[in-house]
Amino acid sequence: MSLFKRAGKLVTGGGADVAKLEARIAELEAECRQSDAAIQRIEKVCLAAAAGDLEARLIDIPEDGPGAQSMHALNHLLDMTDASCVKPAAR
Amino acid sequence: MAVGAERVLAQGDIIVSKTDTKGRIHYANRTFLSIADYEERDVLEKPHNIIRHPDMPRTIFKVLWDRIRSGNELFTYIKNGTKNGDYYWVLAHVTPTFDSNGQIIGYHSNRRAPNRPVIAEMEQLYREISNQESSQGDRKAGLIAGEALLNEKLAAAGQTIDQFVFSFASIEKAAA
Numbered sequence: 243m244s245l246f247k248r249a250g251k252l253v254t255g256g257g258a259d260v261a262k263l264e265a266r267i268a269e270l271e272a273e274c275r276q277s278d279a280a281i282q283r284i285e286k287v288c289l290a291a292a293a294g295d296l297e298a299r300l301i302d303i304p305e306d307g308p309g310a311q312s313m314h315a316l317n318h319l320l321d322m323t324d325a326s327c328v329k330p331a332a333r
Numbered sequence: 334m335a336v337g338a339e340r341v342l343a344q345g346d347i348i349v350s351k352t353d354t355k356g357r358i359h360y361a362n363r364t365f366l367s368i369a370d371y372e373e374r375d376v377l378e379k380p381h382n383i384i385r386h387p388d389m390p391r392t393i394f395k396v397l398w399d400r401i402r403s404g405n406e407l408f409t410y411i412k413n414g415t416k417n418g419d420y421y422w423v424l425a426h427v428t429p430t431f432d433s434n435g436q437i438i439g440y441h442s443n444r445r446a447p448n449r450p451v452i453a454e455m456e457q458l459y460r461e462i463s464n465q466e467s468s469q470g471d472r473k474a475g476l477i478a479g480e481a482l483l484n485e486k487l488a489a490a491g492q493t494i495d496q497f498v499f500s501f502a503s504i505e506k507a508a509a
Contacts, residue, residue: 297351297430297439299360301373314363321349321362325443 280309337418348444356381370416386414390462392479408498410455
């Protein structure tokens, strides 16, 4: 199946369902935007932590969205780093 | 009276929360939410005592707050309650968080699982302190009496509260 984009519309050479393809593309584009947003949030927290702000965390993680597991993993990394930095003072 | 079931924090798991200076939660990790049966939106901006269990003597939280408000840390055993009335025991390490000027901007708590023999000891101690608190005419007098009893017990053992809590470290190690 050949697939071209002409004047913003999909044209297929093999009789594919253009409407379905367009819907699928829109879906993938939305997912990409969510992924981009997730990556930006992760980057922001990484930069804050790198600058010494170990308080930085991600809250309100969209659980079924792309990047949710990565965001939890980043929180966990920071929690564990924090836990090992905050050593009990000698008494 | 209905008694909740015990939940056990897995060895190696860590419950983390962060609060502002008033004790309102602004971060709770996934382990916190899953053991206590809360969604993040249920706990954000809520006072940390949302997970307080009625068996806990108020005295312990007074000691905790006195300690962290003055810029110090505290290790203490705590029985926490879940949303549906179950409970779980933790060894909590609570620390103030400072800004670059040395001002307290919030508090941080890491909680790990204590071992079983420690829990039995704490149940006993906390029951005694709670009874002492409730034997008084009002809440304020109860808190004074509770703290007096705790101090009496520590003095009898010749220990600070830190030494007392760390004295259980040997049990922790032996059981590990």
